[in-house]
Amino acid sequence: MTTQSPTQYSGISSYAFGSIVGRIRNFADPADVIKVFDDDLTDVIALVASGGTTFLSPILGRLGGIICTSGTTRSHLAIVSREYGVPCLLAVDLHGWRPADGDRVRLASSPVGEGFLEQLFDSEVSPDPESSTGSTDAPATGGTGPIRAVTAADPVGRPYTTVTSGDEGTDWWNYIRTIGDDIACKPFPSSVTSATVGALCAQSLSDTDLNDLILHMGRAFKPEMTRRSGFTSEIFPMMPYMSLSVIEDFHTYPQRVRTIDAALPAEEIGRRLRQQPGLVSPLWIWMVGYHYLCGRELLIHMGRIAPDSDIDDVRTVVDFWRRLSLAHRGDGTLDYKDAGFTNRYLPDTTVADLRAQQKRLDATTRKELQTLNAALSGYCFMYFTDSRVGICDNGPYPAGDHTATLVRDFLSLDSGQFGYRWARDRDPGFTGVTLVLTFATNVFTEFEINDWGTTFTEPDQFLTTVTDAAVIGHRADGRSEVLPPETWAELTRAVGTEHLALYQQFSTADRNDRILAATEMYSFGLRPFARVAGVEDRIDWRISERTLALLPDPLGDDDQAGAIFGGALVAHDRPSAFSSFG
Amino acid sequence: MNTGVVAQRERLLGDPDYEPTLAEWNDLIAEGGRAYKSELARRTVFESELFGMNTYIIMSMMEDYLRVPDRIRTISRYATPEALVRQGLPIGSKRSFINLAAMPLHYLTGRELYVDLGENSLDQGLEDQLEVLRFWRRATIAMRTDGVLFNMDADPADSSHIVDAELLSTIVSQLQPNDPSTTATVRKFAARLTAYAFLENCDARTAVCDTGPYDLGDHTFLALRELCCDADGDFPWLNGIRETLPEHNFVIAYRLPGTVRMDNNVWGTAWFTPSDYLSDVLATRIFAVRDGSLRGLDPDEVVELTSHIRTAHRTLYARLAETNPEERNLYATQMYSWKLKSWARLAGCIDEIDWSISPSIADSYQRFRNPDVALGLIGGIFVPADRDSCFRPIGGAQ
Numbered sequence: 017m018t019t020q021s022p023t024q025y026s027g028i029s030s031y032a033f034g035s036i037v038g039r040i041r042n043f044a045d046p047a048d049v050i051k052v053f054d055d056d057l058t059d060v061i062a063l064v065a066s067g068g069t070t071f072l073s074p075i076l077g078r079l080g081g082i083i084c085t086s087g088t089t090r091s092h093l094a095i096v097s098r099e100y101g102v103p104c105l106l107a108v109d110l111h112g113w114r115p116a117d118g119d120r121v122r123l124a125s126s127p128v129g130e131g132f133l134e135q136l137f138d139s140e141v142s143p144d145p146e147s148s149t150g151s152t153d154a155p156a157t158g159g160t161g162p163i164r165a166v167t168a169a170d171p172v173g174r175p176y177t178t179v180t181s182g183d184e185g186t187d188w189w190n191y192i193r194t195i196g197d198d199i200a201c202k203p204f205p206s207s208v209t210s211a212t213v214g215a216l217c218a219q220s221l222s223d224t225d226l227n228d229l230i231l232h233m234g235r236a237f238k239p240e241m242t243r244r245s246g247f248t249s250e251i252f253p254m255m256p257y258m259s260l261s262v263i264e265d266f267h268t269y270p271q272r273v274r275t276i277d278a279a280l281p282a283e284e285i286g287r288r289l290r291q292q293p294g295l296v297s298p299l300w301i302w303m304v305g306y307h308y309l310c311g312r313e314l315l316i317h318m319g320r321i322a323p324d325s326d327i328d329d330v331r332t333v334v335d336f337w338r339r340l341s342l343a344h345r346g347d348g349t350l351d352y353k354d355a356g357f358t359n360r361y362l363p364d365t366t367v368a369d370l371r372a373q374q375k376r377l378d379a380t381t382r383k384e385l386q387t388l389n390a391a392l393s394g395y396c397f398m399y400f401t402d403s404r405v406g407i408c409d410n411g412p413y414p415a416g417d418h419t420a421t422l423v424r425d426f427l428s429l430d431s432g433q434f435g436y437r438w439a440r441d442r443d444p445g446f447t448g449v450t451l452v453l454t455f456a457t458n459v460f461t462e463f464e465i466n467d468w469g470t471t472f473t474e475p476d477q478f479l480t481t482v483t484d485a486a487v488i489g490h491r492a493d494g495r496s497e498v499l500p501p502e503t504w505a506e507l508t509r510a511v512g513t514e515h516l517a518l519y520q521q522f523s524t525a526d527r528n529d530r531i532l533a534a535t536e537m538y539s540f541g542l543r544p545f546a547r548v549a550g551v552e553d554r555i556d557w558r559i560s561e562r563t564l565a566l567l568p569d570p571l572g573d574d575d576q577a578g579a580i581f582g583g584a585l586v587a588h589d590r591p592s593a594f595s596s597f598g
Numbered sequence: 599m600n601t602g603v604v605a606q607r608e609r610l611l612g613d614p615d616y617e618p619t620l621a622e623w624n625d626l627i628a629e630g631g632r633a634y635k636s637e638l639a640r641r642t643v644f645e646s647e648l649f650g651m652n653t654y655i656i657m658s659m660m661e662d663y664l665r666v667p668d669r670i671r672t673i674s675r676y677a678t679p680e681a682l683v684r685q686g687l688p689i690g691s692k693r694s695f696i697n698l699a700a701m702p703l704h705y706l707t708g709r710e711l712y713v714d715l716g717e718n719s720l721d722q723g724l725e726d727q728l729e730v731l732r733f734w735r736r737a738t739i740a741m742r743t744d745g746v747l748f749n750m751d752a753d754p755a756d757s758s759h760i761v762d763a764e765l766l767s768t769i770v771s772q773l774q775p776n777d778p779s780t781t782a783t784v785r786k787f788a789a790r791l792t793a794y795a796f797l798e799n800c801d802a803r804t805a806v807c808d809t810g811p812y813d814l815g816d817h818t819f820l821a822l823r824e825l826c827c828d829a830d831g832d833f834p835w836l837n838g839i840r841e842t843l844p845e846h847n848f849v850i851a852y853r854l855p856g857t858v859r860m861d862n863n864v865w866g867t868a869w870f871t872p873s874d875y876l877s878d879v880l881a882t883r884i885f886a887v888r889d890g891s892l893r894g895l896d897p898d899e900v901v902e903l904t905s906h907i908r909t910a911h912r913t914l915y916a917r918l919a920e921t922n923p924e925e926r927n928l929y930a931t932q933m934y935s936w937k938l939k940s941w942a943r944l945a946g947c948i949d950e951i952d953w954s955i956s957p958s959i960a961d962s963y964q965r966f967r968n969p970d971v972a973l974g975l976i977g978g979i980f981v982p983a984d985r986d987s988c989f990r991p992i993g994g995a996q
Contacts, residue, residue, distance in 0.1 A: 031873040046648065046919035053912060064647070070801045071647035073793040074915045077786070090640055090869075092796060092803065098873055099789035251857050386777035480779045523817060523856070 025133040027083075027108030029125030030094035035243030036103050037122045037136065037198060038080035040115040049075055058474075061121055069096045076100055081123045083108050083133060105131035122198060124242040126582055132242075136198055176356075177203035184212040185219070188348060192232045195591070199239040200232075201353060208348035216348065217283040217339045226331050227596045229338065230309060234592030236353050237306055240467060241586050241593065249402035251522050252534045255577035256567070257401070259314060260531070261538030263571075264563040266311030269304070270329035272542050272555050273336045280549035282336045286343025288548060290361045293370065294425050294448040294490045296544060297408035298359055299469045301344055302351065303541045305337030309594045310585060316595055317584035324597040340545070357464035359410045362423065367413045370452045371421055373486040373498045381501045384508070385451070386479050388487065391508045392426040392449055395515040398522070399428070399439060401534035408469030418458050419483070422471065424451040429511070430492060433544040435557070438521055438533060444510040448490040449499075453482045531572065535559060612745050614680065614736045623731055624991040626747065627706065631987030633750050633864035634703055638980040638988070646801040648918055649930045652972035653963070654800065656711060657927070658934030661959045663708025666701070667726035669938050669951050670733045676945035679737035685944050688741060688760045689809070690847045690887025692826050692940035695760050696807035696866035698741060700937060702734045703865065706989045710979040713990070721994035728992075749862050756861040758809045761822065766812055769851050770820065772894045773881035783897055785876050787884060787904045788850055791825045794911040797918070798827055798836060800930035804937070808868035810860055817856040818880060821868065824849050826887075832939050835917065835929045839910050845886040845903065853881040927963055931955055 038061040043049055052060075052075060061081040062072055069092035072082065077100040084093055087106035097104035103123050108131065115121070120136040180187050187205035196202035221229070276285075289296040312330065315321045341350045349355040362370075377385065396406030406427050412420035426449045431439050457463070459481045462474035471478060487499040489507070499507065522530060539559060546552040570576040585593045609616040610626075618626070673682075682693070709727065712718035735747065744752045744759040752758060761769070774780065795805040805826050811819035828836050829846035840846070854860070858878050859871040872878070884900055885892040895903070918926060932955060942948040966972050979988055 044647075046915065050916060050919060066647050069793060070649070070797045070915075070918075073797050074912050076793055077789055088640065089873075090637075092801060096789065096793050096796065099785070099792050101785065101789075101874070101876075249857070383777070386779060387775055390775070390777045477779050477782045479777070480782075519817065519855075 024135075025108055025110055025113070027105045027131040027133065028089060028129055029123075029131035030089055030097045030104035030106060032125050032129070033101075033103040033123075035122060035124040035199070035239055036081050037120065039117075040083075040119040040121055041117050042115070043072065046071065061123065063115055064093075066093075069093045076102060081105075083121075083123065085110060089129070105133055108133050126242065126586065176206045178206050180205060180207040184208050184348075185215055188212065188216060189225070189228070191354075193228050196235060199243065199353075200235040201356075204349060204354050204356075210346050210348070212348045213342050213346060216342055221331055221335050221338075223327070223597075226327070226334060229334060230330075230594045231592045231596055233306060233309060233334075234590075234594030236351060236467065238586060238591065238593040252401045252530050253527060253574055253577075254402065254534075255574050255581050256531050256571050257534035257538070259571045259577045259581050260535040260559075260563055260566060262307045262311035263314055263566065264311070264535060264539040264559055265307045265541065266315060267560050267562050268539070269308050269333045269542065270326070272546070273304075273333050275551050275555055276542065276546050276549045277332075277336055279551045282339040282545075283343035285545050285548050286340045286345075290344050290346060291363065292366060292496075293362060293410075293423050293450040293488070294427060294496070296344070297405065297425060297427050297469060298341075298344065298352075298361070298410060299405060299408050300541060300544060301337070301341050302467055303405075303538070304340060304545075305334055307538065307541060308333045308337070313584045313594055314580055318580060323595045327597060330597070351467045352465050352469070353467055357466060358412065359465060359469075360413055361410060362413070367411075367421065367423075370423065370450075370486065370488070371415070371454065371484075373488070374452055374454060374484040375486065375501065376484050377482060381485075381504075382480070382482070384501060384504045385482070385485055385487070388504045388508045388511075389424075389451065389479060391511045391515070392429075395429070395444070395511045395518070396426055398515055398518045399432075399436075399442070401522075401530075401537045403534075403537065404468050404470060405537065409465050409471045410469070411465070412455075412457075412463065414457070415454070418456060419454055420457050422453045422455070422465075422478075424453060424471075426450075429514075433547060434537070434540045435543065436533075436537060436540070438518065442514050442518065444514045445507070446489040447492045449507070450488040450490065450496075452486040452488065453479070454484040455481045456483065528567075528572070531567070532559070535563075539563075608745075611747055611751075612739055614739050617732075618735075620993045620995060623728070624993070624995050626731075626735075627702075627989045627992065628987045629748060629750075630703060630864065631706070631989035633748060635981060635986065635988045637863050637865070648797075649800045649926055650923065650967065650969060650972065651801060651930075652969060652976050653966045654927050654930035654934065655707075656966050656972055656976055657931045657955075657959050657962055659704045659708040660711050660962070661708070661931065661935040661956055662705045662937075663712060664956050664959070665935070666705050666938065667729045669942070670729055672947055672951055673938065673942050673945045674733065676947045679733050680740040682941055682944050683737055683740040686890040687765070687887060687892065688762075689765075689807075689822060689824050690826065690849045690885070690892065692805075692828075692830075692832075692847075693944060694807040694824055694826060694866075695741060695758060695809055696804060696824075697937050697940065698734065698737055699865045700804065702731060704934065704937070705730050707979055709992075710989060711975065714975065714978060720990055720992075724993045749864055749866070754811075756863065757811055758862050758866060759812060760809050761812060766820065768892070769822075769849075769883070769885070770814065770853070772885075772892075773851060773853055773883045775881050776879045780882065780897070781876055781879065783900055783904075784850070784879075784882050784884065787900050787907075788823070788825075790904050790907050790911070791848065794907050794914075795825050795827060797911060797914055798833065800926070800933050802930070802934060803865075803867060804934070807866050808862055809866065810862065810868070811854075814853070818853055819856065819860070821852045821854055821860050821870075821875075822849055823852070823868070830939075830943065832936060833929070833933060835921070836914065839914050839917070842910050842913075843903075843906055845888065847887040849885045849887060849892065851883050851885065852876075852879050854878055855880060924963060924967075927967070928955065928960070931959065 038059045040063050041060045042063045057075055057078040058080050060079055061083060062079050063083045065085050076096060079102050082097055082104040084106045085108050087093055091106060094104060094106055105123055122134040122136055124132040184207045187207045191205050194202045316323055345361050352359050393407060400406045409422055409424050411422045414420045428434060430443045430447045460473050464472045487504060488496050489499045490496045540557055543552060546555055610618055610622055713720055738747050741760050743762055746752045749756050749758045792806055799805045807824040810821040813819050825848045827846040828840050854875060855878055858875050861869045884895045886895055936953060939948060942951055
């Protein structure tokens with residue numbers, strides 16, 4: 017007799033690994049392990065009954081993931097899976113389900129250590145890996161055709177479809193309304209190009225359009241909350257500040273956006289900021305729309321507003337973000353995910369100039385580059401209160417010879433574009449640094465820059481594969497200069513000094529001050545755009561009383577804030593993180 | 599607390615020549631037992647597909663109860679605990695902190711097992727028990743640099759310190775800054791070696807010893823992880839495999855920011871918050887330990903060693919897979935009950951001691967091989983329902 021079984025199962029995660037997909041393989045006996053010694057196991061999710069580590073140990077590091085129906089985070093299996101960085105769920109209750117070999121599943125972890133196992137069904141649209149050269153040439157227009165996909169040979173290719181209604185605008189909205197796969201990936205219509213951007217920006221959003229766009233954004237966002245990212249920080253209470261800042265965005269963005277848009281339209285701001293590297297982070301653009309909708313969702317979850325509250329305000333902010341993003345990206349896509357996890361906004365001439373500044377790396381200069389990258393990354397994380405706001409990758413820009421160039425911006429290193437009070441005295445000598453990094457594409461089987469501008473590759477040692485590089489320093493007066501390799505170590509030291517000063521500053525602040533600082537960090541998100549529009553001084557950037565009323569109760573408490581944040585955005589059955597209003 | 603009590607406590611924790619009273623011994627036993635129970639309650643069960651863990655835990659700890667006192671007496675005729683601790687480096691050998699911390703915990707578990715099986719009474723065996731406890735206490739006083747006997751009592755709580763300032767400085771001076779490539783190389787090596795060390799030691803943690811955090815005074819700290827494989831030929835199941843490894847004893851040093859928290863439990867297992875601490879490592883180095891000295895390894899050598907360990911791991915796994923369960927159980931029982939071999943080797947009396955498993959213990963396999971029986975018996979000691987400590991008082995005390 018069969019009974020109805022849930023398709024999602026819960027357990028605990030050995031660490032915050034985000035979300036992964038793979039196929040089940042049952043392991044019950046050492047012979048099962050020995051049988052696969054030489055197999056490719058990257059797609060394999062091992063299903064085991066016990067939390068001992070020796071059983072899977074010879075293959076553990078090569079597995080895509082592990083599901084154990086017993087154990088705790090203190091089990092040896094959990095320990096070694098963390099060492100290897102292999103996603104592992106323990107104590108999963110399968111409710112009598114016996115997964116068969118080959119069953120497709122998704123493993124996910126929450127920021128607070130919960131683990132989720134989801135049974136997937138092979139009904140999603142998936143690219144045909146046989147039908148493409150993985151080319152990044154301009155796609156053919158018109159007619160029907162197969163979906164062109166990324167392949168291992170050219171993992172920086174973009175999946176797109178040649179299917180069209182005959183009208184690019186309609187094709188774009190059909191794309192928005194398409195559900196996509198389990199992480200909301202779907203092939204972008206090749207009919208939509210840079211020529212379509214103007215018409216898209218000129219459109220006004222009907223209620224139906226707005227609703228569909230909100231749902232699209234929510235579907236894109238929800239899996240990103242669990243795959244690959246963990247929200248942990250010892251200095252900055254992340255759940256309280258993330259909750260407060262997105263709610264503050266909901267409270268304040270409509271008026272701020274109207275002020276900015278009236279002075280300079282979003283599409284003009286986007287156009288101006290795409291000409292050179294280091295002017296803006298695409299993540300700042302992403303935050304405008306997504307953080308605002310997160311705030312809306314939290315307040316709906318808390319019962320403070322209804323899904324159909326303030327629709328005109330919602331339309332104002334979402335449309336501003338839409339036009340800003342379309343104009344900055346320039347190809348009709350809104351996010352990295354739409355473009356196969358790429359963002360090629362820089363003009364070809366700019367990319368060519370950047371490439372021309374590069375020098376071939378040797379062992380010494382590669383090490384110094386890696387050290388500089390690590391120093392800048394650490395400093396930016398501290399500057400932006402343990403968030404990614406200060407670092408953003410764009411590209412990769414193919415060179416046509418099986419190489420491509422990634423451009424990595426480290427922004428706002430001095431007192432910066434946001435006017436943070438803790439950064440007033442910071443000055444490592446530059447207001448920003450851009451790394452220009454060329455690599456061979458055939459080294460990687462996967463290459464992804466996510467919607468937050470973070471690059472993930474398989475194999476994962478991206479910087480060790482860079483063959484040619486340039487380091488560009490941007491000064492506060494607008495000048496930029498190429499920094500020769502002999503200066504990199506000195507810059508590393510200067511950044512390290514600034515980092516230590518910030519660290520000492522924050523480590524002596526009390527918890528409430530750190531929460532408020534981090535809330536300011538995120539909620540000043542519109543400030544760079546206000547500056548471009550010339551209206552920065554006309555906006556009151558202080559955190560609103562409406563938001564402060566939520567501190568300390570309920571958002572000052574880590575667990576309560578985490579429950580609200582997770583409950584609103586992730587811990588539900590809706591495919592979209594964001595609620596529709598109609 | 600008056601100064602007399604403070605002075606008494608200091609003597610208990612730090613004076614090797616002080617003989618604790620029975621009440622003080624029982625306080626120490628209770629304290630260790632409470633910490634042990636707390637950890638085991640969180641762990642819930644011991645699992646292994648290859649090794650019946652609960653079975654071999656029972657057998658090895660009963661073996662400890664039978665054999666450890668006399669083995670310690672033999673060792674003590676050759677060298678004092680202090681002299682044994684002073685030999686060589688405090689890190690990077692089988693004579694490790696985790697080995698020493700396990701000594702009383704395993705022995706006293708054996709005592710509880712015999713009592714629960716009705717074969718002993720609680721007031722029996724005091725002299726043997728004191729022999730073990732005295733050795734452990736004196737060796738711990740000599741080994742630790744922080745003046746306590748248990749990690750819970752150190753400053754900060756749940757930490758352990760066995761490296762002095764000079765050795766710490768030597769290690770720190772050889773650290774290399776972290777970067778994505780280094781993280782990847784170290785992570786792979788550490789994970790592969792940890793997995794192999796678990797397999798060598800039959801799914802027990804005994805070869806993986808964490809100490810720290812060692813505060814470096816600049817809002818960073820050092821975490822040390824020792825991974826020590828069988829270099830001396832103690833484990834017969836490694837014959838032909840151990841010889842393929844160019845090095846056997848390693849120390850991995852991680853310099854971490856103060857934003858990462860390290861908790862070291864009662865038996866020397868560290869937990870880091872955030873759990874993915876490797877991403878936060880500021881500087882690191884892998885050292886090989888041989889003949890009492892540390893040698894920092896270059897990345898190329900680490901990569902090569904990783905490959906050797908992978909091969910050894912596969913070979914050992916295949917070998918164990920072909921071994922029958924009773925034989926595997928014997929290996930595991932031996933592994934756990936041979937903790938004193940490293941001490942005896944340093945004392946120069948390893949050949950004076952009969953290391954064979956007692957016949958009564960070997961015969962008990964048939965009795966304890968049923969997983970439910972084993973779990974029921976060991977569960978009643980590790981997470982007892984009627985007391986807050988795993989261990990009941992010695993010497994007839996209540």
